[in-house]
Amino acid sequence: MVGISALIAGVVSAGVVVALVGRRDPSPSSALVVERQLERRRPASTVSTSPVVDMAERMRPAIVQLKVEADDRSGAGSGVVFRSDGHVLTNAHLVKGATAITAVTSGGQVLAVRLVGVDPETDTAVVKLEGGRFPVATLGSAVDVRVGQTVYAMGFPLGAAGGPSMTGGIVSALHREVQPQAADADPLADMIQTDAPIVAGSSGGALLDGNGAVIGITTTAGGGGSFAFATAIDVAHSVAEELILTGRVVHTWLGIEGADIDATTANDLDLEGGAMVASVKPGSPAESGGLAARDVIVVFDGRRVQSMGELVVALRSFDPGDTVGVEVVRGSQRRTLAVTLVERPTTS
Template identity: 35%
Template structure:
């Protein structure tokens, strides 16, 4: 058997392995690819560095450092907030308790109308308080004294010991129109949201609403008014106070109400002067008899007298329970409010003629209006 390095008995020929040459060729290709990739990375990195910045998350973003935002011009809402906002205060209603000392039982807002510390708010904000605290727009708290309060109109005047305070300007609520811009400023839900500004329109004027035994003529607005806004300002675009925020219908959105400032001015003047509002008083309590009831019972339409206050003008004029007042000061009474409206046009001390029905006959009386203080 012939023997050589490539053959051994079986006749199988081993192919010579050329590994060294193939290995060197592969290494060369890898080095070429690595060099090309490195060169591309260097050039790409230079481009990115020049045109983009990288944020902390590794995402490349355009370079925005040189871009600026133009300042927006002030609108009427900005101006009103800056003008009236400093004159709006927080009002805390505090009471003395037997076991816990002084406790806050409610809060609202108020409007500074005199630089010497006079503030107007709602009666219901301070009702039942033994102590009142006012928080100025800067956060300073001051004790307040109640100068006067009027249940009928829901107006109260407070006084703090301070001078040179910012003051809100009262406007003319008779010039308010439906659709005018309305801006409400106050402390909804308490001091945490002090100075909140909401905007809407005047939804209605001279709206009549009744709360408990009180009847109001108010301005209606859809500017947001919430608990704590009571006593705050409803302003026009000129930054003038046109109303004192007072009520909201909780079952509906966008139905808030404000006492017209022209009505409030008269009450504020009375409270500043006397500490109360002097009103003419007839001295009767009763119910209105409408046409249907009058026909059923065979009596005239009018105010049926149920009670006469001893010593009042009605008592001195001879009016008794069971009488029916059918006319007052020359006005025929077609609803109970007619009597109230006629009375309010008069002043304390006036003598007013009234027509009364009793037991099938009519007679005239003269009633001297006395003073009602509540």
Template identity: 35%
Template sequence: HKKGKFYILTNSHVVQNARAITVRFDKHTEKKARIVGTDPKTDVAVIEVDDKDIPDPQSRIAKLGDSDKLKVGQLVIAIGNPYGLERTVTVGVVSALRRAIGITQYESFIQTDAAINPGNSGGPLVNIKGEVIGINTAILAEGQGLGFAIPINLAKWVADQLIEKGKVVRGWLGVVIQDITPEMAENLGIKEGVIIAQVMPGSPADKAGLRVGDIVVEIDGQKVNEVRELQFKIMRTPPGKEVNMKVIREGKEISLRVKVGEMPEDRQVGEQDQTQTDIGLMLRELTPEEEKRFGVKGLLVVGVAPNSLAMQSGILPGDIILQVGNRPVYSVKDFQQSIEALRQGGKNSVLLLIRRRGNNLFLVLRLR
């Protein structure tokens, strides 16, 4: 709350397509709100509303906690309007931390068994001190007691930038990275770090000399054990700052200095025309540069939800969907329409043509 305005945290998916937004303070008080900014990469949004005629505005400000101090087993309380039932409160525990479920580009969800249902999105997850430690965001509908919230520290970092700049500025390397599986660890003889699967031409990583196959094991003195650690470290690094990286290349450790760039607008993966359906795919259209590089037109699989139909069908992040049945797909809308038509026609599966690692491959995608 500042300069006569309330700034309210919520989910991007709650407000991004809204024609009008109303904030209800109590049974008799409503205010029209304005979107300050949205960030679909984290599913965080900020809206604002003036405090005129709102009694005692300071008492309405939620205290934000520190999500980095959360521990598994800690009691938490979810507040929201599930199915339109206003001011519903449910209680549970922190079931797990740093979860990724394949619905946004940057994920480090708090998992809780506090009951979360449609309508809870954008509401607070609080600790027993009444401090907000997360934003309720998603559920896995096929399970019970599987709710997910964005950590408040991540939400604060995003919100501060949306309020100050109207957008989120992220550090960018220009690489595709993946975790090292047990099979890869045995083959490579290394059990730490993340491996670089792709380096974008002309990117900061390319200019610094990073190569496909390099294994990043350390950045600025901090060990790297999983993709998320490197991803979030670079995301929070101001563009223009140099970082020190240690990589394993052909069995030898080498040190590199990398000048972090700013993530370009045309690489805002998942911000426009993305879909996360019950099939479990997050898709986006290829950029013109990617079409030229890969030599195809289609949809890039950005994420695959765990235990989803897509995962069970063998689709992987990084795959490029070229055809659904015998129909080429060039947009997310094409894909959605094709799947919906097949389902309405009673189909339980469809043959996909995909491009994987430079080769075409047919897969059967289950639809139910």
């Protein structure tokens, strides 16, 4: 009797290969011989430990989502816990004017939040989580940050489940001036520029160096595009401590309006750069010190100035009452003026 012949079938299930092989069998009861062959199993996919993985695991508990309600708007962003008592760094444009704020932790816990203070000039704000002690981020410094170095951004993407996310990129530029979307907002000076994606909801999160230290607080105040920006952590942390201590930030005031010197004027005056004075505020330190429209500020208290942004940054190093030397180019002449700085009035 002719048995089943030339029947070959392969079945693979859960790593087992099953072969059905037909054979010629003289016995009246033909049978199928089932051969099982165990396929070499591949090890289960595992995530090997790496510095970036460790960094993400350390940082996630220190990133919170902030949900904001205001009279004319609602929104969400991110924040970085920098004190174990619950103080959080975030963006001023996110929480300014808020009537209610709640936070969501990486573990999904919902917490009440109190607004401590805001500083629109640096787009920095501090809020405080209500509750016990919290994991904190390690704060670094942006002083030694270099263009081209690898950085990571961490925040809470809007509408995405699963807690904080991390993206990567490089530092694209330093000392950028960014114009916020709000029409009445002053430019943000001395910003870090990165190509690490900062998606909606992640603004106010952390920009990290390769060791996982926070070097900036990310912001989307300047709108979208291929690049994102961050306030240097040295500035943001200093502002935060002042907000916690007094509820406000004291900014020194020179009392001018101006812009970067244009290329034609710079060429005519044989200058590489400078801050061109457009107007001088009446009763300001600049007026008292003798500054005038069309002056080009090139040195501020011994520090070279090549742009309006650099002048703004230089001002941050001084307190009201300090007298500084301001070197200007007026026409074809250079002169140094003594200017005594004051606290910026609220109406300036």
